[in-house]
Amino acid sequence: MKHPLPAVAVVGRPNVGKSTFFNRVLGERRAIVEDVPGVTRDRNFARAEWAGRHFYIIDTGGLETESEEPLAAAIRRQVMAAIEESDVIVFMVDGREGPQPMDHRIAEVLRRSGRPVVLAVNKLDRLPSELGHHDFWELGLGEPLPVSSISGRGSGEVLDAIIARLPEAPAAVEDDALYVAVVGRPNVGKSSFINRLLGEDRLVVSEIAGTTRDAVDTPMRYHGRTLVFVDTAGLRRRARIEPGLEYYSALRTERAIERADVSLLLLDATEPVHVQDLKIAERVWEAGCGLIIVANKWDLVPKTDKTAAAYESHLRERAPWLRWAPVIFTSALTGQRVHKTLDLVLEVAAERSRRIPTHEVNEVVQELVERQPPPHYRGQPIKIYYATQAETAPPTFVIFTNYPKAVPDHYARYLQNGFRERWGFVGAPLRLRFRGRKERR
Known part of the structure; x- marks a missing residue:
């Protein structure tokens, strides 16, 4: 390489x-x-x-x-x-x-x-x-x-x-690298997945769960972009992390998620979705990282024409809040759809960096408020004055209202869903911040 x-x-x-x-x-x-x-x-x-x-x-x-x-x-x-x-x-x-x-x-x-x-x-x-x-x-x-x-x-x-x-210095240092964290429980095939992706035996692969202890960075070029894949030690429930090596590996994985632009959450498709899988997804969300769910070992799953839909339905039932995260079914062993994840990584990274013009944001907010007005707070209506996108990566919108601390969670989710219906933001966390009209942006 x-x-x-x-x-x-x-x-x-x-x-x-x-x-x-x-x-x-x-x-x-x-x-x-x-x-x-x-x-x-x-x-x-x-x-x-x-x-x-x-x-x-x-x-x-x-x-x-x-x-x-x-x-x-x-x-x-x-x-x-x-x-x-x-x-x-x-x-x-x-x-x-x-x-x-x-x-x-x-x-x-x-x-x-x-x-x-x-x-x-x-x-x-x-x-x-x-x-x-x-x-x-x-x-x-x-x-x-x-x-x-x-x-x-x-x-x-x-x-x-x-x-x-060292050889002669290159003319310029690339600074457009896109960091991709590969996360998941132990032995779901993270190292095998990256080895298949790169076409070489880059990471130690063993049938022993936990063979990959450190987060390991592996750069590659794809469609003119530098993608840096981070193969991480399998995340375990905190109560099961052993002192010493496992403890440090868990910290390293946390930091890998924190510095990633997009995370690939590998699941073992031969098993039901675990609570720990969902906890890892929550950590990715909290870090503001893009998320792609990779159902690996798909070659081992007995299939009908409805198998993929049933698996995705099971996942959505366990975690309805993951509706925004795309799911891809792969096999690191056979290579099935592994390389298609690269296009998905670029797509999610682009969605995570989208910026919406302020006038368009306010048009959508007005439509949503007219369709379903905010509830009252202490007998007074909650009014939404205007909104703007304050940040990208992840997309973050500031909504100005007369009672910023009183907007209930269900109404915030309603606005989030409305934003996604209009703009997608596939695979990207979406942040809403409510502020008083006189507060600074």
Whole structure:
């Protein structure tokens, strides 16, 4: 896959501090960091900047070149793919342990790749008194650079070395990326869905529920737009989230929804709609994110000509407020309708960004009020004076009235439904704010 920016992969044995360095570069806890080998399983993309240069940095799982464990083998394939995609490799080693046999085997892999390598000797927290990093010259990858990812000491020198090895800067940095969060309960097929979409084995896929622990960003181009898909750890009911890894993954998923423009809520079509599915949909709504409901594993559902309609009817009965969200039936296994979701993502993103002229808003409000006037409040009629669209993404309308706090929920829903009947806003949350006539917009 080609990146709009150069890519830098951080590779090394398990538990040498790759994710800590990744977070140090970004200045935030983007990857899960715990003192447990094998925590980072997938490649985690993020955009970084140093000395005016922008690039993608890729956090990878711990590389074990000879382990026959199935998950270790899957991670090994992912790391090799990250190496292939990258312009520069940061080879992270543990300065406290010194060169290990596994380090030598990884060094040989990196030499064969032909990529420029920055050798970072981590966990040297008392620079420059700890000079054990010189032992790593024996790896044959050039000068070892001492660094402490935890304290940040030496990070600047490593970043300088990265910048010196990057290819020539592109003419411009794209800023039109559309972020798409892929959310759902564990084991509904999120990673398989993105793998099918991209046509490559990008995310670790396992039959073990919860294999994807971190939110992992994957950019692609479609119809001239950059779409950045975020494959998230399966959201579990909060009471079931285990301390440590599961807790951090749930937080990461929440943040993924918060920064997304559109969310794909994957459901397991072979099962009834779960309460947790609806709670995830509510979180997407609260975040102001566009929503597309993806009924996955559709190939496993026995069908008649009414099966899809029956499933959608069941969903609407469970959650009538989701009438505005489009439903698409897919199979990540066979590829059925998977790529059609891309067109739907662009459609929902456009609906979420629509702006309605003020005169048209007021025409519709007047029609709705004439059809069904607002109720009274303490014996006085609630009057609606005028309205305007104050924001997009999500569409937000301000309605000025004499009793802004007295407008009942059922009447607000009536206005919302009227707006949707006229303008659609398919897949987009719709916000109404009631204000007094003298209040500022």
